[in-house]
Amino acid sequence: MYAYTGKILHVDLTNQTTRVQELEPEFLKRYLGGVGLATRLLYDNTPAGCDPLGPDNALCFACSSFAGTTIPVGTKHGVASKSPLTGFVGDSLSGSHFSEMLRRAGWDGMVLKGQAPRWLYLVIDDDLVRFVDAQPYMGKGAVEVQSILREELGDDNYRVSAIGPAGEHLVRFASIDNDGRQVGRTGNGAVMGSKRLKAIAIRGSRPVTVADPKGLMAASLKLIKTSQGPGTVKYRTLGTPSNVLNMNAIGVLPTRNFSETTFEHAETISGEYLRDHYRVKSVSCSSCSIACEQWGVVRDGKYKGAKIGLDYEPLFALGSNCGIGTLPPIIKLVEMSDELGMDAMSAGVVISWAMECYERGLLTQEDCDGLELAFGNEDAAIEVLRKIAYREGIGDLLAEGTMRASERLAKGSEHFAMHVKGLEMPGYDVRSLKTFAAGLAVGTRGACHNRSLAYELDIKGVFDRFTADDGRGKAMVDNENFACILDCLVLCKFLRNCFDDFGPDVAAIYTMTTGIFLTADELMAVGERVCNLKKAFNIREGWTRADDTLPPRVLEDPIPTGPSKGSYVTREELDLLIANYYQARGWTADGLIPREKLVELGLEDIADEVGVDTVPAGQAI
Amino acid sequence: MKLKVEFLGLARELAGDAEAVVTVDDRATWHDLISALADAYPSFVGPIVLPDRSNLTAAYMLNVGGRAIVRDLDVPVQPGQRLLLMFAEAGG
Amino acid sequence: MTQPAYQHVICDPDLCTGCRLCEYVCSANKHGVFDPNLARIRVVRIEPVTMTAISCRMCADAPCVIACPRDALSRAPETGVILVDDTKCDGCGWCVEACDFGAIVLNPASKTAEICDLCADQEDGPQCVIYCPKEALSLSTPEVLRQKARRDVVKRLFEELLTP
Ligand code: SF4
Numbered sequence: 001m002y003a004y005t006g007k008i009l010h011v012d013l014t015n016q017t018t019r020v021q022e023l024e025p026e027f028l029k030r031y032l033g034g035v036g037l038a039t040r041l042l043y044d045n046t047p048a049g050c051d052p053l054g055p056d057n058a059l060c061f062a063c064s065s066f067a068g069t070t071i072p073v074g075t076k077h078g079v080a081s082k083s084p085l086t087g088f089v090g091d092s093l094s095g096s097h098f099s100e101m102l103r104r105a106g107w108d109g110m111v112l113k114g115q116a117p118r119w120l121y122l123v124i125d126d127d128l129v130r131f132v133d134a135q136p137y138m139g140k141g142a143v144e145v146q147s148i149l150r151e152e153l154g155d156d157n158y159r160v161s162a163i164g165p166a167g168e169h170l171v172r173f174a175s176i177d178n179d180g181r182q183v184g185r186t187g188n189g190a191v192m193g194s195k196r197l198k199a200i201a202i203r204g205s206r207p208v209t210v211a212d213p214k215g216l217m218a219a220s221l222k223l224i225k226t227s228q229g230p231g232t233v234k235y236r237t238l239g240t241p242s243n244v245l246n247m248n249a250i251g252v253l254p255t256r257n258f259s260e261t262t263f264e265h266a267e268t269i270s271g272e273y274l275r276d277h278y279r280v281k282s283v284s285c286s287s288c289s290i291a292c293e294q295w296g297v298v299r300d301g302k303y304k305g306a307k308i309g310l311d312y313e314p315l316f317a318l319g320s321n322c323g324i325g326t327l328p329p330i331i332k333l334v335e336m337s338d339e340l341g342m343d344a345m346s347a348g349v350v351i352s353w354a355m356e357c358y359e360r361g362l363l364t365q366e367d368c369d370g371l372e373l374a375f376g377n378e379d380a381a382i383e384v385l386r387k388i389a390y391r392e393g394i395g396d397l398l399a400e401g402t403m404r405a406s407e408r409l410a411k412g413s414e415h416f417a418m419h420v421k422g423l424e425m426p427g428y429d430v431r432s433l434k435t436f437a438a439g440l441a442v443g444t445r446g447a448c449h450n451r452s453l454a455y456e457l458d459i460k461g462v463f464d465r466f467t468a469d470d471g472r473g474k475a476m477v478d479n480e481n482f483a484c485i486l487d488c489l490v491l492c493k494f495l496r497n498c499f500d501d502f503g504p505d506v507a508a509i510y511t512m513t514t515g516i517f518l519t520a521d522e523l524m525a526v527g528e529r530v531c532n533l534k535k536a537f538n539i540r541e542g543w544t545r546a547d548d549t550l551p552p553r554v555l556e557d558p559i560p561t562g563p564s565k566g567s568y569v570t571r572e573e574l575d576l577l578i579a580n581y582y583q584a585r586g587w588t589a590d591g592l593i594p595r596e597k598l599v600e601l602g603l604e605d606i607a608d609e610v611g612v613d614t615v616p617a618g619q620a621i
Numbered sequence: 622m623k624l625k626v627e628f629l630g631l632a633r634e635l636a637g638d639a640e641a642v643v644t645v646d647d648r649a650t651w652h653d654l655i656s657a658l659a660d661a662y663p664s665f666v667g668p669i670v671l672p673d674r675s676n677l678t679a680a681y682m683l684n685v686g687g688r689a690i691v692r693d694l695d696v697p698v699q700p701g702q703r704l705l706l707m708f709a710e711a712g713g
Numbered sequence: 714m715t716q717p718a719y720q721h722v723i724c725d726p727d728l729c730t731g732c733r734l735c736e737y738v739c740s741a742n743k744h745g746v747f748d749p750n751l752a753r754i755r756v757v758r759i760e761p762v763t764m765t766a767i768s769c770r771m772c773a774d775a776p777c778v779i780a781c782p783r784d785a786l787s788r789a790p791e792t793g794v795i796l797v798d799d800t801k802c803d804g805c806g807w808c809v810e811a812c813d814f815g816a817i818v819l820n821p822a823s824k825t826a827e828i829c830d831l832c833a834d835q836e837d838g839p840q841c842v843i844y845c846p847k848e849a850l851s852l853s854t855p856e857v858l859r860q861k862a863r864r865d866v867v868k869r870l871f872e873e874l875l876t877p
Contacts, residue, residue: 069747070737070844097733104748147760157750180761207748213741224734224846230680233631233668234708242630243713249629249705250687272633281762284730287737289846291730295762309761312713427713449713459711460682461690493712497679563687 001025002211002515003065004033008041009107009129011122013195014055014114016131023108025516028065030602032510034078035091036488036530037062037109042080042089043533043606045111048540052084052187053170053194055115061102061161062109064490066513068100068208068287070220072227073492075099075286083186084172084194085346085401086422086446088538088547090186093450093487095285096179101159104204116196121162123153124202134198139165142177142189142341149201162199163189164341166389170194171399173346173424177338180309181285184343186423186445187401211515219509223498224289231497235292239282240312241271243427244320250459251564252429255320256375257352258418258553261429262562265325274310278327283309290494296331303328308335313449316427317348322355323375333378333385340389347388349424350402351381353417354394362411369393415552420447431554432564433458434468438577439476441548442591444534450493453479466564468573473584476577481527488526529601532585532593536603536610545590548578588614622647622700624654629707632681635664645698651683652676652694658706669706682709718854719773719793722754722829722839724766728849731756731764735841735850742832742840753818753829754841766841766850769795769816769829777828780811785826794830802826 006028008021031037038060045058059081066074077099083090102110105126119134137145142164150158159178167174167189174189175182183189210216234242247253248266255263267273271294278296285293293309308331318324318333337344351373357363358373365372369387371380371394387395397405402424406417418425423446430437439454440447449455454476458465463472482502486493489506499505503520510518535543549555550569558568582589586597595611598604627640643657655677659670666672669681676694677683683691684705736752744751754768771793778786778795785801786808788794804824809817818827831852832839842850 068737070734070741072734072846143760205750207740207744207746207751209746213745217738217741221844224844228846230668230678233678233680234710235712237631237634240713242708243711245629246707246711249627249707250684272630275634281727282730283762283764284732286732287734288730288732289734291732291847307761316713428711455711460709461692466688497710 002209003067003069003103003513004028004108005103005106007107009110009124011110011112011129012114013112013116013120013197016116016120018129025514028108028514029516029518029522030526030529032488032526033062033065033067033108034076034488034490035062035080035093035484036078036526038078038080039089039091039530039533039537041109041111042082043537045113046082049542050082052082052087052090052191055113055195057082057113057191057194059112059188059191059195060109063099063103063107065510066489066491067103069210069513070217070287071491071509071513072220072223072287072289073285073495074490075288076490076492077102078487078490079176079183079188081188081191082541083423083445084170084190085187085403088421088446088541088543089444089534090188090191091445091487091534092183092185092188093490094176094178094181094183095288095492096181097286098159098161098178098202100286101202101204103208104206105202106204106206112192112195112197114195119196119198121149121199121201122197124200126203126205137198138168141165141339142167142175143180143339145199146177146179149199153201155203158201158203160199160201162341163192163197164339164389166340166342166399167193168198169389169391169399171342171388171391172401172404173343173350174341175343177341180338182338182343185345185448187343189341210513212512215512216509219512223495226498227289227495229498232290232494235290235494236282238271238275239292239294239310241274241294241310241315243312244270244315245272247316247428249563251559251562252432253320254316254425254427254429256323257321257349257356257416258425258429259356259416259557260561261432261559261564263320263325266320268326269315269319269324269330271312274327278331280307285492288492290492292494296327298328298331301328303332306332306335308338310334313427314344314348317345318351318381321348321352321427322381324378324381325376329378329382333381336382336385340386342389345426346401346424347385349418350388350398350405351384353402353406353413354384354398356416357409357413362409362413363394367394415556418551418553420550421445421547423447425551428455429559429564430550431557431559431569432567433465434569434573434577435463435465435472435476437550437554437569438468438472438574438581439480441550441574442578442581444531444538451480451483451487452476453483453493466567468569468577470576470580472577473580473582476581477584480531481524483527484530485523485527488530525601529603532598532601533603533606535593536598536606539592539610548591550574588612622649624698624700624704626654626658626704626706629705631708632665632669632706635669636662648697650695650697651691654698655683655694680709682707718856719771720831720852720854721771721793722768722831722842722850723853723858725849725851726763726765728847729756729764729766730847730849731758732846734844734846735766738840738844742835743827751818751820751827753816753827755815767814767816768841770814771795776811776813777808777817780807782807792831792833794833795828796830797826797828799823799825
């Protein structure tokens with residue numbers, strides 16, 4: 001076995017002990033790495049019904065199979081725990097150099113459990129693990145603490161994953177930062193904080209050896225070159241911020257808490273505007289040939305000095321969605337989110353929910369600690385963002401996430417609480433993207449565009465985005481499985497258009513890397529297996545059909561203006577699409593997984609625990 | 622007829638403008654419009670328009686009214702619609 | 714005597730995105746494994762946006778050659794690359810210290826110094842230049858760099874004069 005080390009590091013923070021778990025090639029081949037491996041580790045190490053912020057929740061990291069090689073954008077890592085936002089599977093991905101170091105330190109992944117008696121950080125030097133007092137670093141930003149620790153440890157080679165104040169204060173959507181990239185969604189930073197773990201510093205001294213270096217180098221060069229072509233032109237030129245004008249033009253840009261879908265200031269917060277006025281540089285993750293991250297710097301005015309690598313999702317969430325129409329405060333807000341260590345998407349959406357509550361009089365100025373939390377008030381947004389991280393005043397409510405905050409406030413605010421299963425919505429108003437709407441509703445981690453990928457079906461016009469029919473389940477499943485394969489390998493989704501023939505090409509690269517023979521069919525099967533494994537985790541946690549739904553606003557309020565005017569998703573349409581999706585998945589009408597399905601997918605070991613016995617259709621009981 | 626086309630993303634950068642008015646034959650098809658754009662903006666050829674001008678590259682699409690995507694290039698263009706030349710890729 | 718116009722790998726920091734593919738490629742090419750610690754080109758990234766790749770600059774009066782107490786280092790007259798005589802080098806690291814650019818690797822396994830040789834073993838030259846996705850790397854000489862700098866500054870000057 002090459003590339004893989006076949007070893008998982010288990011860390012018990014309560015007792016500050018470690019142990020090593022060995023993995024067989026057969027096992028690795030079924031989950032690959034990243035989200036697949038992390039989810040399997042989560043399933044095996046977290047007891048059903050545990051408190052996401054308690055010691056039993058396992059925080060699992062897993063390397064990409066290609067970590068530390070020349071395969072472009074193959075050096076990401078997956079993290080999974082039971083999400084404190086959703087209570088379901090909380091799988092997340094991050095780029096940059098951490099995965100390379102984890103691999104080079106000799107590990108395919110880590111499982112962190114327990115709760116330290118006092119704040120610690122971990123120093124991992126190959127197989128030597130030290131538990132170090134983190135008291136001096138408490139309160140430090142998630143990004144700045146990484147440089148501080150590198151300085152302290154005296155070696156630039158350490159790669160650090162860290163939480164900021166938001167993770168320390170158990171903000172439910174806290175993130176884990178590494179090199180300015182985040183394990184952003186579903187609140188893994190809060191789980192890390194609940195373990196009283198401030199940071200993990202890793203330094204590996206081993207080379208990554210692969211089965212066929214020459215073959216892999218040739219395949220890499222080919223990918224590096226194709227990834228400079230039309231398949232990635234969007235990401236290389238403007239990056240994801242180019243979505244702002246695109247989404248605005250087709251009437252799906254979430255504006256003022258998803259009430260409208262076009263924004264009058266879209267031009268001044270666009271990727272085009274960013275490039276012309278603030279952009280300084282494109283930056284890439286480890287071994288990435290695309291470099292999508294567009295760094296913008298504010299050079300003068302009130303936010304002088306603010307700088308950040310801006311992506312579409314934070315930009316919509318803290319921009320149009322909060323009614324903020326210029327880039328400098330948005331750059332400031334996203335920079336703050338990263339440093340405070342929280343998911344800018346969830347933060348933006350929970351703030352926009354509070355703004356709508358304020359405008360409707362459901363939250364008073366007094367409730368908001370004297371802030372005028374109206375749409376477009378950038379000063380209030382900045383202050384409230386800070387308060388969330390420290391759980392001060394109104395921030396304490398918002399730190400719970402949109403679902404819990406709206407349940408607590410009630411007064412009808414649930415109607416416009418924009419989340420699925422507790423995870424805040426991404427930057428697409430799905431009222432006129434009906435296939436994608438269903439994709440979000442069935443999402444195992446809640447409202448996530450990256451897991452579903454069904455927005456492509458609607459936006460590229462594969463289906464009519466304004467209607468629903470029962471011919472879409474298979475395409476939804478295929479897209480979800482495909483996204484999942486990329487998340488397990490890990491390959492960045494932005495590389496997805498760069499292969500001649502994805503299955504065989506990638507299976508071959510995997511075999512050249514690991515020496516484990518993998519066919520295209522086996523590769524494609526991983527996507528379905530891991531999607532089912534995530535669902536199985538949720539079922540074990542008590543998932544029911546009623547959890548697969550959308551915010552009332554999506555189901556009841558027609559889009560008021562713009563190109564998508566009048567559109568919304570009726571309950572009948574949603575039910576139709578979901579039924580169609582379950583059917584395409586081979587699940588029951590209630591969305592449960594038949595025993596035989598799990599066995600067929602090679603998940604026989606969990607079939608008894610979560611599978612249901614079904615009678616084949618057409619046969620009497 | 623004269624058609625106004627709005628440019629987003631790379632098209633805007635290459636054209637140096639946010640929109641353009643192109644003149645095409647009254648019976649022009651989408652295909653003719655794409656050729657006219659390539660004539661007006663030779664830098665589109667490659668990243669946005671295929672070198673043989675037969676179609677847009679996979680990276681780009683023509684959107685009508687913010688609602689429909691042009692799929693059949695042999696259909697005549699109807700005047701008076703909002704035309705957008707934009708990235709097809711919607712990943713965020 | 715005129716300065717020898719030896720070429721070395723240069724990196725344009727405006728184009729470099731910090732992907733570190735050059736490091737991986739270098740170690741894979743020279744050692745068949747992926748290990749930045751064995752790479753003769755290293756990427757320095759001062760967070761968040763300052764980054765560039767550095768390898769041997771073929772200094773005219775190479776301090777590493779002077780520093781080596783065992784005369785293990787010498788210069789190849791045609792290409793200017795610093796040659797390491799493995800039989801003499803015992804890995805003491807004087808050269809590493811003498812190098813202002815941190816461009817010399819001490820291979821922990823063989824315990825000898827390793828320096829960019831412009832991929833003398835490859836027909837198509839330095840592999841990092843070929844693999845760099847952003848064309849940030851190229852071969853150049855100090856004289857070419859001077860010319861380019863002069864051209865750029867004059868262009869900038871005229872741009873300012875021409876724009877009202
Ligand atoms: S390969 Fe090129 S872009 Fe990447 S780090 Fe090296 S010099 Fe920079």
